[in-house]
Amino acid sequence: MKVFKLTALSMAVIATSGCVPMLTDVPEPEQKSEITSPADIDLLIEKAKAEERQRILDEQRRQQQQAEVFAVLKEQNSPESEEIKFDDNSIVGNVDGIVFKACYETLVIPAKFRVEKQKVLVEPESTHEEVEPALYRNIEKKIELAPEQKVVDKVIPAxxxxxxxxxxxxxxxxxxxxxxxxxxxKEVTIKVRDGYEEWQPCYRTSAGSKLVNGEYQCLVKVPDEYKTLKQKTLVKAKTVKRETIPAETKTVTRTVLVKPEEVTYKTIPAKYKTVMTKEQITQAKSMQVTQAAKYETVETRVEIAPAAKAERKTVCKQDRSEALVKRIQIVLEKEGYLKPSPPNDLEVIDGLWGPNTSATLTRYQRDKGLAEGAITFEVLRQMGIMK
Known part of the structure; x- marks a missing residue:
């Protein structure tokens, strides 16, 4: 019976570790799609973030299942299984309202160093010969470049x-x-036809209606008919009169000189140039110059305590909640340690205990001189998370 349990557990370990590929795990070939807009790029980034987050969750779940299987195997194979050591007096407060018990782990405490400043000779004292150049003084000399001349200043047109x-x-x-x-x-109205009476169809209820040949008719009086004619009448007979045609003129323009052209002149003064010439005052001479030695201050790190291993109180793995991991990630990001990891550059504050967060916490502990490799109570106090 025990052998059967071990076999089943071994198969579970192999399955969780991913050694036996399942037919359902074979990924289908992805169809390539063309990216045509920034919105498609944003969708691909969000999809990559979601896939990376799911991958980390699956990896944590797989590791947890694998650890549980190995723990059962270890308990079955060893006569006396080791229990995780808890300290009943290690309840040290709370983080976000959760009270933790301490697990003990043997961790590496990094070596401690002190910085020593030392004065180092960079360039020794030396003596060399320098030449003091001869001294000169400048003498000004005025030279005429162009004589005085009279030129046209402006022309006032006519x-x-x-x-x-x-x-x-x-x-x-x-x-x-x-x-x-x-x-x-003039318009003249004449009578064309006299009025008369005739029978016309009407309603039965009309006054004077009479049934004639199965149809109701009424006696209607048609008035006289007139016509308007236009008549042309002579008002004024044709005449002849004398008419005067005025003279035809045109405007002629011409240009007349009012004031003739005027020319004014101006005098341009002569141009001179000042030339500087040098006159030697003293002769050149040489001398011996001593240059002092140069020193620099160099800082060196001196180890005062070697790296060692020691037992420290740590947060148990089952107590490593998403809220606690987020608090640690917030501090690491604020201190400049935690940054997005390639290739997808996901958000760093996600509450997942992944390899990026674990390696960053170890680097933070090493810089602070704390025991590294796990979430210790002392690093939580250092971060101000645990009281």
């Missing part, structure tokens, strides 16, 4: 005005003009 005058093209003349006759049109 002023003109435009004069307009009327010129007769065709003189005035007279001619006889025929004035047509004038007529008036």
């Amino acid at each position: 002023q003109y005005k435009t004069v307009s005058e009327q010129v007769v093209v065709t003189p005035a003349r007279e001619r006889w003009v025929s004035v047509p006759a004038e007529y008036a049109i």
Whole structure:
């Protein structure tokens, strides 16, 4: 019976460790899709984050199942199974309202160093020869470059005005003009036909209706019919009159000189250039110069305590909750330790105890001189999480 249990547990370990591939685990080939917009890129990033988070959760679940199976195997194979050591007096407060008991683990305490400053000779004292150059003084000399000359300053153009005058093209003349006759049109109304009476279809209820040949008819009076005619009447007979045609003129313009052109001149002074010449005052001479030695201060790290192993109180694995991991990640990110991990650069504050968070906490403990490799009570106090 015990052998059967071991076999079943061994198969479970192999299955959880991923050694036996399942047919359902074979991934289907992904269909490539073309990215056409920033929205598609955002969707791919969100999908990658979700897949990475699910992968970490599955890995933690697999590791937990594997640890449980190995614990059962160890308990069955050993005469006396070792129990996790708890300290009843190790209840040290709470984190977000949760009270923890301490597990004990043997961890590595990093070596301690002190910084010593030492003065080191960089360049020894030396003597060399320097040459003091000769001294000169500058002498100014004025040289004429261009003589004084008279040039045109500005030209005031001539002023003109435009004069307009009327010129007769065709003189005035007279001619006889025929004035047509004038007529008036009047409207005249004449009677075309006299009025009469006739029988016309009407309603039975109409006044004077009479049934004729199966149809009701009434006697209707048709009025007289008139017509309006237009009649043309002579008002003024045709006449002849004399008409004067005015003269035809045109405007002629011409330009008249008002003020002739004026030219003004200006005098340009002569140009000079000041030339600097050098006159030697003292001769060059050489001398011996001693340069002092140069030192630099160098900092060296001196080990004062070697790395050692010691037993420390740690948070048990079953108490490693998502809320506690998030509190640790927040402190690590604030201190500049925890950063997104490639290739997907997921969010670092996710409450998952992954390899990135574990390695970052170890680096934080090493820098602070704390025992590294687990979530110890002292690192929680250092972070201000545990009271």
